[in-house]
Amino acid sequence: EVQLVESGGGLVQSGGSLRLSCAASGFTFSSFEMNWVRQAPGKGLEWVSYISGGGDTIYYADSVKGRFTISRDNAKASLYLQMNSLRAEDTAVYYCVRVASQLLQNWGQGTLVTVSS
């Protein structure tokens, strides 16, 4: 069974940093592309960042480009999101998502990031 478990969320001041982690199990992690998707409280879903299986191709949404860095450690079956220069509008639940044939097929339970101003 595919399992994705996010951690690292919490309360941080505006301008601060936070690093999210996602522990994957139940599949060959290195064979799958991964995404981060976020959802602000009471709002819709927003794609944040993509990383290929080998980590050599990376994309970001314009809203986080230059502030967030996605990475992965295939030996540890883990995905990361380093978030710097955080803003109030980054407050959201952040989901780790496995990509299969471009589909956002498997989602973690999410971790809440709250940025206080």
Next chain:
Amino acid sequence: DIQMTQSPSTLSASVGDRVTITCRASQSISSWLAWYQQKPGKAPKLLIYKASSLESGVPSRFSGSGSGTEFTLTISSLQPDDFATYYCQQYSTFWTFGQGTKVDIK
């Protein structure tokens, strides 16, 4: 960027009703469209992919149709477990979601 627009934003219905949600893309996305169901406090769940293909384990009362820029999600007979928020999402170029349609009890 491709924009996705869903309608309606909220839909009130009764158990047994036939429910239709519409999604429009700002440019052609062929059939690269998915539908997700989300319940409060939970992660989204994939229902439909490639506009009309049913994800494994999803009840057959859910169906999708459309191509290009116009798409629909239909629930043939609404069940108590179906009261939730539904999102369309394009995956032709990166990933963009519609704003969601909340299906609540009439």
